[in-house]
Amino acid sequence: MDDNINRKWMIMAGGGLAMAAALGIWFWQSGSSSSAEATSEAARAAGIDAQEQKAIEGIVRNYILQNPEIIPEAVELLQDRQKASALDAVRDQIEKPFAGAAFAGNPDGDVTVVEFSDFNCPYCKQTERDIAKLIANDKNVKIVFRELPILSEASNDAALMALAAAKQGKYYAFHKTMFATGRPTPSTIEAAAKEVGLDMKAARAFIDSPEAKQEIQQNIAVAQQMRFTGTPSFVVGNQSEVGAVGYDGLKEMVAKARAAN
Known part of the structure; x- marks a missing residue:
């Protein structure tokens, strides 16, 4: 990967693991056209073209396949945050x-x-x-x-x-x-x-x-x-x-x- 793609990857990934977890949930939960469109829009907003996005998604996919334990960890973290938000509303x-x-x-x-x-x-x-x-x-x-x-x-x-x-x-x-x-x-x-x-x-x-x-x-x-x-x-x-x-x-x-x- 060239320096430009690497720089954009770091911006999009927030250091790598966070993006991998987030996209892992996306791949795991739906893979729907609406999710794909939302991801493409986010990539464009970050100045990432279609080719760069494909390269980044390949990296993320490989990372998830090599570290599948991040998916339940990320889901648990998301559920905890949702639970905390619901609690704050009724506390x-x-x-x-x-x-x-x-x-x-x-x-x-x-x-x-x-x-x-x-x-x-x-x-x-x-x-x-x-x-x-x-x-x-x-x-x-x-x-x-x-x-x-x-x-x-x-x-x-x-x-x-x-x-x-x-x-x-x-x-x-x-x-x-x-x-x-x-x-x-x-x-x-x-x-x-x-x-x-x-x-x-x-x-x-x-x-x-x-x-x-x-x-x-x-x-x-x-x-x-x-x-x-x-x-x-x-x-x-x-x-x-x-x-x-x-x-x-x-x-x-x-x-x-x-x-x-």
Whole structure:
């Protein structure tokens, strides 16, 4: 390759590897005519003619074939960036506890763990113990709970009662009691509510309110935006995970978020 092509390659590649990764994703994902046109336009904008572009693409192709591991690495990096962008768009919304009460731990904690959960989910029940252990061992973490009732109608009924408990300042007590009581049914939901001392008349009135239904709908919308495919799902700093990560997993996510602050 002559010096002119080499210079243009360096401009286009940003040092080589970045361009190889980017074009690798392009070759791997589509190879569509629209992608090819976009690449040609970018080349022309950089002052690269068709012959030079062909030479550069040959170099990139050979590099990718010799180093195919850069493709999943680049895809993972792209997904992480997309995830961080999606988180930034909803962070203020999801880290603010509903009614100021749907949280546990230190209200001024330096790391906030957001959990999306369903009272009908056995993995969420398992996670309740992990959360309790986390806040017992880390006095500077805040857990914000978001209701994501996706498994059954009973899940939705329990979620609405949890929001009613939050309005009465008794969210976490209900959260723990509901999981301890058993799978949500009309009787277990009422039993948990009465055990934590909810004003049942006020709770039932709130459950029928637009505010309660809107909160559930907003949580579902955020979960869809974040591509959460189940419960529990977590957001900690710029990290998000779906599934029961366990105490050690939560502890590691908190440590990473704290180190990034």
